[in-house]
Structures are given as C-alpha cells and as structure tokens.
Amino acid sequence: MKKNSYLILIFLVMGLLSSCSDDFVEVPNKEDLSESSFWKTDQHALQALTATYAAMHSATGSKWAFFEEIYTAKTYRADDVTNNTAETYSRATASFNNTTEESGPFNIWQACYTGIGRANQVIQNVPEIEAVSEADRNVIVAEAKFLRALNYFWLVTAFENVPLVTTFDTNPENLFPAQAAPAEIWAQIETDLKEAEGNMLASHSSEWIGRATTGSAKALLGKVYLFQEKWTEAEAKFAEVVGMDYSLLPNYEDNFNGSSENGPESVFEIQFSGDRTGDNDERQVFNFQVSPYAFGGWELFYPSQWLVDEMKTDVDGGGNISERVYESIFFDDPNSEMYSRGDEAVRPYSEVASELNHPKYFKKYAFNQDTNFYNGTNLVLIRFADVLLMYAEALNENGKTNEAIIEINKVRERGGAAPLGAMAQDALRTQIRHHERPVELAMEYGIRWFDLYRWQKGSTATESIKTTLQDHGKPFAENFQDKHILFPIPLQELNINQNLNQNPGW
Incomplete structure (x- = not known):
C-alpha cells in the first residue's frame, strides 16, 4: 500500500469525480476524471480504495492535521497523558475549556466523513467494474466496508449523535442529513464488519501489505461488541482472533520503532512511508x-x-x-x-x-529504524496485546476470571512483569482497567480515553470519568462536566447543515 501515492489519489479520485469544461476547448482532456471516465479499470478500483485508506491521515492527508489535531484531541483528555501547556495544540480540550469551534474535533469529524464518503463510492461503484474479477471486487468492497465501520466507530464514540450516510449522493437536496440514533450507528458498524470479514483476505502480498485483513475486521468487531457490553459476542469474536496467526513480539519496543511493521503483533496499522517525492508528504512526526x-x-x-x-x-x-x-x-x-x-x-x-x-x-516512537528527519514508521491502531487484554476483559465479565488471568499473563510475561495470581472478578476488573490496559497501551491513539468513555457509559461497574480523572490527579479535572464525555458537534457543521442538533450541554 505504501507504493501508492496518497495525495495524488486524493486529488484524482476525491475531487468528487467532477469534471470541468471550457467552451473554447473542443478537444476533450483525457486526463480529466469524471463519472464516465473513472470506475473503468482494476487500477481505478485500487486507486479509490487507497484514497479511502488515506483519509485516516486526515481529510487532506496532512500529517500536521493528523498528529497535532486529530491525535491530540483523541488523547489529551485521558489520565495517562499530560499536555505541554506551552503548546496550543488541543490545549483547551485538555483543560476541558474547549468550545464548539475547537479545531481538533472538527478535524476528526472531517476526516471520518471523508473516509466514509470515499468508502461509499467504492462500495457503490466497484461492483459495476467489469474489468475487475468478482473475487477482487469482493475483497475491495469488503475493505471499504471495514474502513466505513472504523470511521463510524470513531464518530459514534467521539460525538455519539451523528448522521448515518451509507450512499454517495451528489443531489444537493440529500447533502444535509439529520443525525441518527446511536443504536443505528452501532448496528451499521456491526453489519459492515460482519459482511466484511467473510470476504477479506487473511493476508496480503508484499505489494499490498498494510491493507486490512480478516483479522482486522474480527478484532474491530470484537471491540465494537465490547463497547456495547455484549460480553458473550465479544468473547467469541476475540477467541477467533486469538486462534489466528498472531503473536506477541519478543521485544515490546519493536511495536514502536519501525522494525516490525505489519508484523505478527500487528492487527491493523495506519501506514506511513516517509515518501516526499512529487507532492507527497507521507511522513510521521x-x-x-x-x-x-x-x-x-x-x-x-x-x-x-x-x-x-x-x-x-x-x-x-x-x-x-x-x-x-x-x-x-x-x-x-x-x-x-x-x-x-x-x-x-x-x-x-x-x-x-x-x-x-x-x-x-x-x-514510544522516540527511536525509529528510519533515521530520516521525519520518518515513515507506522502507527498501530490495533495490536495483538490489546486483543488479548480485551479478550480477558470479556472473559472476566462472563465469569471466567481464571481464564482471563491466563490471557493477561501472556501480555505481562512478554513485557517482563511477574504473572498475576488468583484474583476475584471485581479485583481483576480494576486491575484490567487501571493497570493492565494503561500500562501496556499508554498514549496509543486515544485508547485510554475511549476506555474511560465506555466504562462511564456502560452499566457494568460504571465508573465516573470525572472521579477517575480527579483520583488520578488529572490537571483541570475540576473543569470536567458531563458534556465533556462527548465532543460538541463542530460549529462549522451546524452552520452548514441546519438538520443537525448540538450535543447536550454545548
């Protein structure tokens, strides 16, 4: 996947495939892409899919929008991170003084709906490309459904009340959707992932390594069940992933230094190549x-x-x-x-x-095998250690505490920590929530904050985010209000779409 130029494809495929005309030019421009000239070849299908993956970098592909806006907004509210208050990035969000005009949440919203819009185009158009074999069409569409599900997962956990858009439509009358109930969003995520996992590949060739796999879909579906406290379904889905060909890396640090990208512990990563040729800037910082x-x-x-x-x-x-x-x-x-x-x-x-x-x-990520000024080391979204800990959490909630301890000890052993002994269910729940997950997964792309979110929103041993932040000495925890559980709907979106309603408290 790194061999494909993200930014070029964004402009080629995602100029919404519109064409322009000039009354003074009689010869058509064969390089101009339109609905009639695109969606014809296998290359077009792969370009469109690559552009859908590219939205994970941000709506525009900017590394600055990703690292300084999206990452910080997802991470800074949690108790494992303290932001440098001399820097402006997501500073208001970190202190729970953000407004509806904060740029971080807007960049999350924009990137997710960009990815969803591109996925919808792939899902609609690729099945009609006769030049692509049925098998390849199925795989490409399945990956697009995985990416649509991933973007909706990020949206529903960050904003909760969001529009559900599953078709690509250029009719102006249909471009201002109202919000769906969160239950509808969760149901669509489950549907996409169930349909995707049956058609995705277990692995890809070296040319396409980094594309989502069957294991990616299964792991995300298990996480989706976990967030909804569907413990039985979560346990079963994670068991499927554990039974696949994943393993923990011998050295914990190799998850973050670029030496084992897309390796045995990687379930899904955001790809960075470091490429700066042409107009590309596929670096991470x-x-x-x-x-x-x-x-x-x-x-x-x-x-x-x-x-x-x-x-x-x-x-x-x-x-x-x-x-x-x-x-x-x-x-x-x-x-x-x-x-x-x-x-x-x-x-x-x-x-x-x-x-x-x-x-x-x-x-983490401080040292990279790539010694360039800015490097191409990937960012792990789901790794096998996280799967094992989520599996353990589901097992524990299903009353299988001893089995849960076995899974946790696999992660602890690799990290050089002594194994846990026998524990009661409640004690192990606390151990998972406030030791095993933060110690193993600290600062990893918003994982900690969204753990805190689901433990407050759930009905199983519900924990107040504010209480946790205060107990753990989070700066400005006294500013936290219930409204801060969710991001506000970005003011820019409310101004454009009159069918949207602001989240409570904002």
Missing part, C-alpha cells in the same frame, strides 16, 4: 513530538504522574520494574535511557537530568 527539547524534540506531551506511579508498580519476580515500562517512558530511574536525536546516542536519564525541561517523557 511522533519521534519529535515525544522527545525532549534537549534531544532535539518538541515535547508536545508527557506521561502523567499517575501513569508513572502506576508503571513503577509493574515489576518482575524480583521486584524490578518491568521491561515494558522502560520501553514506554523515560523517567528518573537508574535503568531508564532514551535515544537522543541530538547526538544519535542512547542517553541514561542520570546523565541528562539537568538538561531536561520536564522530569518524565514518553519513549
């Missing part, structure tokens, strides 16, 4: 965002004090801090070290403590 100023980084955000304190309790059989902690954060500890871009060396914390602007940093 996490290595700068997490690194200290002293190491040539930008330090946009840090691990929270609660997270660091919790990580210090993640120990091996000898009482020593686990390897996964040392590969997740850089902190005041004799064994903590981090890669410095300034001198391209690994620096012990004790050696550089006096140079640091802040006492603790994230280490």
Whole structure:
C-alpha cells in the first residue's frame, strides 16, 4: 500500500469525480476524471480504495492535521497523558475549556466523513467494474466496508449523535442529513464488519501489505461488541482472533520503532512511508513530538504522574520494574535511557537530568529504524496485546476470571512483569482497567480515553470519568462536566447543515 501515492489519489479520485469544461476547448482532456471516465479499470478500483485508506491521515492527508489535531484531541483528555501547556495544540480540550469551534474535533469529524464518503463510492461503484474479477471486487468492497465501520466507530464514540450516510449522493437536496440514533450507528458498524470479514483476505502480498485483513475486521468487531457490553459476542469474536496467526513480539519496543511493521503483533496499522517525492508528504512526526527539547524534540506531551506511579508498580519476580515500562517512558530511574536525536546516542536519564525541561517523557516512537528527519514508521491502531487484554476483559465479565488471568499473563510475561495470581472478578476488573490496559497501551491513539468513555457509559461497574480523572490527579479535572464525555458537534457543521442538533450541554 505504501507504493501508492496518497495525495495524488486524493486529488484524482476525491475531487468528487467532477469534471470541468471550457467552451473554447473542443478537444476533450483525457486526463480529466469524471463519472464516465473513472470506475473503468482494476487500477481505478485500487486507486479509490487507497484514497479511502488515506483519509485516516486526515481529510487532506496532512500529517500536521493528523498528529497535532486529530491525535491530540483523541488523547489529551485521558489520565495517562499530560499536555505541554506551552503548546496550543488541543490545549483547551485538555483543560476541558474547549468550545464548539475547537479545531481538533472538527478535524476528526472531517476526516471520518471523508473516509466514509470515499468508502461509499467504492462500495457503490466497484461492483459495476467489469474489468475487475468478482473475487477482487469482493475483497475491495469488503475493505471499504471495514474502513466505513472504523470511521463510524470513531464518530459514534467521539460525538455519539451523528448522521448515518451509507450512499454517495451528489443531489444537493440529500447533502444535509439529520443525525441518527446511536443504536443505528452501532448496528451499521456491526453489519459492515460482519459482511466484511467473510470476504477479506487473511493476508496480503508484499505489494499490498498494510491493507486490512480478516483479522482486522474480527478484532474491530470484537471491540465494537465490547463497547456495547455484549460480553458473550465479544468473547467469541476475540477467541477467533486469538486462534489466528498472531503473536506477541519478543521485544515490546519493536511495536514502536519501525522494525516490525505489519508484523505478527500487528492487527491493523495506519501506514506511513516517509515518501516526499512529487507532492507527497507521507511522513510521521511522533519521534519529535515525544522527545525532549534537549534531544532535539518538541515535547508536545508527557506521561502523567499517575501513569508513572502506576508503571513503577509493574515489576518482575524480583521486584524490578518491568521491561515494558522502560520501553514506554523515560523517567528518573537508574535503568531508564532514551535515544537522543541530538547526538544519535542512547542517553541514561542520570546523565541528562539537568538538561531536561520536564522530569518524565514518553519513549514510544522516540527511536525509529528510519533515521530520516521525519520518518515513515507506522502507527498501530490495533495490536495483538490489546486483543488479548480485551479478550480477558470479556472473559472476566462472563465469569471466567481464571481464564482471563491466563490471557493477561501472556501480555505481562512478554513485557517482563511477574504473572498475576488468583484474583476475584471485581479485583481483576480494576486491575484490567487501571493497570493492565494503561500500562501496556499508554498514549496509543486515544485508547485510554475511549476506555474511560465506555466504562462511564456502560452499566457494568460504571465508573465516573470525572472521579477517575480527579483520583488520578488529572490537571483541570475540576473543569470536567458531563458534556465533556462527548465532543460538541463542530460549529462549522451546524452552520452548514441546519438538520443537525448540538450535543447536550454545548
């Protein structure tokens, strides 16, 4: 998939396939794409699918919109991250002072509906392309349904009350849809994923590695069940994924340094190539965002004090801090070290403590195998460790606590932490929620915030987000109100579409 030029395809395929005319030009422009000239070949089908994947980078493909708007908006509200208040990115969102005009939620909305619009075009048009074999059509449409489901998952968990659009329509009268009930959105997500998993491939050739697979669809469907507290369905679907050809990487850090992209632990990743040829800019910038100023980084955000304190309790059989902690954060500890871009060396914390602007940093993505200024390391959305922990959560809620502990211990063992012993169901639930998931998955693309969201919205051992944030010392937690459980519907959208209603409290 990295061999395809995202930005070129965005303009080619997603100019809504409109054409222009000029009364003074009698010879048609054969490079001008339109409804009549596109959707003819297998290449067109793959271009359109690639453009649908590209929306995960943002509506425009901008790495800045993705990392500084979308990622920060999804991440900064949680208790595992503390933002650098000297930087403006999602600062208001992090302090729960955001308004309906905040750019982060708008970029999420825009990117998701861009992806949905492109997926709808693929789903409608590809089955009609005679030049594409039936088998290939089925796979391409299935992947488009997976991507549509993923975008709706992000929308319904972030905004809850959103329009449900499953067809591509250029009729102006149909371009202003009203919001659907959240239950309708969840039902459509389930339908798309159930239909997708039966036609997706278990793996792709090296040319197309990174495209979603059967395992991607099954894992996302399991997560969708988990968010709705459909514990039996979640357990069964995650069991299917566990029975597939996934495994934990021997070294925890290899999930984040580019050495094992699309490897055995990867269930689905956002692809970055680092390509800058032509008008492309397929780079990612996490290595700068997490690194200290002293190491040539930008330090946009840090691990929270609660997270660091919790990580210090993640120990091996000898009482020593686990390897996964040392590969997740850089902190005041004799064994903590981090890669410095300034001198391209690994620096012990004790050696550089006096140079640091802040006492603790994230280490994930700080070092990359790709040594370019901005690199092409992928961003993992779902990895097998997350699947095992979600599987364990479903097992525990189904009364299978001992079986759940077995799955958790697989993750702990790989990370160098001592195995858990016998625990009661309630105790294990707390262990999963406030140790295993944040320690293993800290700062990984909004996972922590949306965990907090589902535990408040659910009926199983419901937990107040505000109480959790306050108990964990989240800055500005006192500003949190119930309205902050959801993002507001972006004002830009309300101004355009009079059929939309604002979320409660906004």
